[in-house]
Amino acid sequence: MRKWGALTAISLGSLLFLIDTTAVTVALPDIGRSFEASLTPLQWVLNIYTAVLAALMLVAGSVADRYGHRAIYLAGLTVFTAASLVCGLTPGIAVLIAARGVQGVGGAAVAVTTFALIGSSYAGRDRGIAMGIWGAVNGLAAAAGPIAGGLLTQYISWRAIFIVNVPLALLAIALTVRSITVVPGVRGKRFDMAGLVSLFRIASFNALMVCGVISASVFACLVFTSVWLQGTLKLGPVDAGLALVPLALSTFVTSTLVGRRLQHIPPRVLIGIGLLLGGAGCALQAGLDAGSTALSILCGLIVTGVGVGVLMPAMGTALFATVPPQRFGVAVGASTTARQLGQTLGVAVLGVVFQSGVDAVDGLNRVYLVAAGLGFAAAATGFLLIRENVGTTV
Known part of the structure; x- marks a missing residue:
């Protein structure tokens, strides 16, 4: 226990x-x-x-x-x-x-x-x-x-x-209190600005930040999926949430399975695969028309969920392998901030794309295609720039 x-x-x-x-x-x-x-x-x-x-x-x-x-x-x-x-x-x-x-x-x-x-x-x-x-x-x-x-x-x-x-x-x-062992921090140091700057001299860390920003931007398309489900299909909040359950379940199952193989597959490979699947899932959701229902995006949601399930544990493992233990806190802070930034930018950029459509359905199709392109770009970044050796500097 x-x-x-x-x-x-x-x-x-x-x-x-x-x-x-x-x-x-x-x-x-x-x-x-x-x-x-x-x-x-x-x-x-x-x-x-x-x-x-x-x-x-x-x-x-x-x-x-x-x-x-x-x-x-x-x-x-x-x-x-x-x-x-x-x-x-x-x-x-x-x-x-x-x-x-x-x-x-x-x-x-x-x-x-x-x-x-x-x-x-x-x-x-x-x-x-x-x-x-x-x-x-x-x-x-x-x-x-x-x-x-x-x-x-x-x-x-x-x-x-x-x-x-x-x-x-x-x-x-x-x-x-019962289960987690106390590990003392490094007392006496102030805000670790020097440590933060040094992290950005690590090539793989920079690549992980870029992947974090872009991947969060990709998954911001869920905001507009919810708008379509509730605004166009007239689903209530509960029904709209239930329509996204396949995404959650595929993420949960995949992430649990991938966690058992993290020691055997390079993180950059898994990150690239996860982002490719995320982009492919967005592309599969495009092509909606006036007669589309929540079932029309089912396949795309599942593929996207599998991509997220591959991506999340792999990103964590890559960060562990890249960052010195004494800087885990500031590194995770930077990583989480990058994802928050990506989410904010994604909503803003995809919002412009959504509003450029002739109607909500056309706008959502455009959002999915742009998100797919971002996912493929992030996958290329992961494959090419994340290195397997720790602490490589640029």
Whole structure:
């Protein structure tokens, strides 16, 4: 139990902070009605969380390297739990926005430490298995957020989205204390700007950052898939979320299986394959017309999910092989920031592409084709620029 208790604690933390990124989206109409709030404050309920996450990733990573990843993970979970409780009991929209910002502080600490904790808790084949399961949980959480948010909002209350975090986070804290060994940080160093700069002298690290930005941009097309499902096909939030379940399931199964083979296949090969499959999945979803249904994108969603399932554990393994252990925190902070940047840029760029269509269906087809091209470009970057030897500098 102790052996895999660490992975359970780490996966729970990842699950919580990722689901809260997307679950709130489907609850916004109910939140607005509860507080008679306009669109602007409702947008801040979403944006303040992701903005704080992105802003604090690098700082949180450096702090974790200094004080120890386990300590900062526990601190992050504690802050996240307290803020979730306030969100669930909030008397007004202003308090909700402020508490969501505090959630982002805790989420940043959780996000940058989970990866390093896997590295310090597991080695060899066990690390590969742990990376696979962790990647599977991440993929599942990203897709399950809207479903969970829709179910809780529809059958209980939007407040339940936040309240349910509390017992799960407390369980993660208890498992962390019991199962994860304390590894001291490097005390006495301030924000590791020199360490961050030195990372960008490593060729493979630069390539991983580029792949992270582009791959996140590719998968931003899911935003517009949701718009089509709910706006054009008139599916409710729960049904729209269920339409994306094949993506989540294929990601989960593939990532779990790939984790068992990470020791035998070079990460750059898996990264390239994962990105190729992601691009191919987007291409398969193109070609929609006025008579298309959710089943029309099923094959493409499954192929995309397989690509994500291959990509996520491989990216983690490549980062482990490239970055010195004492800089895991700041490296993960940079990597997560790159993905956040890619997601933001992807939504912006693909949004322009979507609006260039003559209607929603045509716009979505264009989005899928552009996303496919980005996926193929990222695959080429991974194949050509990620090296197998550690610490190669440019």
